[in-house]
Amino acid sequence: MTVKRPLHPNVLRGHLQGHITLGTYLLDEQSISTKLVLDADTAEDWSRLLELADKLESKRIPVYREVSRRGGHIWLYTSPLPAHELRRFGHYLLKRNKLADLELYPKQDQLVTGPGSLVRLPFGIHRLTGVRYHFVQPDGRPLAPTIREQIALLATPDRVPDFIIEDILKRIPETELPAPTRSFKGKPHVIVGNTPSERIKNRMSVLEFVGQYVELDAAGRGQCPFHDDQVKSFQVSTQNNFWNCYAGCGGGSIIDFWSRWRKQRGESDTFTDTITELAKMLL
Ligand SMILES: [Zn+2]
Structure with a gap:
């Protein structure tokens, strides 16, 4: 559910204390984002994604591993980029590593109507399991001993270097951007119906x-x-x-x-x- 109200610190507190669950939108109004999230829904997919994370780190691409109930997310932080470029970069990473069946956020190349897809905001307490999931190190230990320290780390994240993304985008063909579809072209001359x-x-x-x-x-x-x-x-x-x-x-x-x-x-x-x-x- 989208709530159009300023985000009060108490709302964030409610999320961290497990009273409510917040989601976050990755695109701003100009369809710009600074985050790419790769999503694994099963334990099996998660282990495949963790292999990719290790591989990316070995190439000096910083990644953040967030465990979830059934799998996990890999977060990559970047400079502000148009969503369609970020998604091309993300799809390339997945495809290149035989993970093309996995999903990535943002899900929209650009916003047409509405704010786009919601990603569960980290560090909440899961409604079903009552468990709080952490960001973790490659060996599975929490990224930092406390949630407070993990948040502090993520407040100034290591970003994927621009030249790496530029380099990859140059290598892959640009797919055509879907035109905004708020109004439709080519209206037929006659539309039947009484009302x-x-x-x-x-x-x-x-x-x-x-x-x-x-x-x-x-x-x-x-x-x-x-x-x-x-x-x-x-x-x-x-x-x-x-x-x-x-x-x-x-x-x-x-x-x-x-x-x-x-x-x-x-x-x-x-x-x-x-x-x-x-x-x-x-x-
Ligand atoms: Zn539904």
Whole structure:
């Protein structure tokens, strides 16, 4: 859930004390980030990722290892970089080391609407296990004896040297950036339907619409944008032309999706407000 309020120290304290769990967005409003997070969801993937971490360190690329419930994250800190460059660098590291099946954050090349994907903020206490997970050294011992000292270390992290990233980016072809998709090009001349909501639904398929906002695989599955989704709980059915989140966020038409999306952005999710905005975007 996105809360649009200044971050009060008490909120951070609540996270550290385990009363709440905070997430963090990696991109700023200009789609610039200083962090790359490689994500392993299983113990097996985590050991593969740890091998990569060791390898990177041997090449003087600083990494930070954060253990999680089922696997862990590798954090790389960089100079401020456009997300699409950071992601190219990250994908290269994964691919080069046969880890292309693992996920990386940031998940967006650039922000189109909304703040992007949420990463669980480190050092909280896990809701299910009641355990606080640490940043660790290569041998598994905590990075520093106390959380306070670990935070202090991460406040001034060792960053990946710029020349290393530049060097790698030069070697790989630039993929085309998806154009911002807030409004759609090539509107058809005739959109059938008696009401705006009918015309919106007939304007394009749910897959086509939702695919602009959620990264979907060939089966139409992806990470749900409406909850902190570690597995692909979200799916668009092309057969029945609806979306659904198996974790309980709901489902339905383009209109239902946009209503949830607006709510996520802290905007009104009423039918009228949703339809009004969609009509402006699509009709
Ligand atoms: Zn969901």
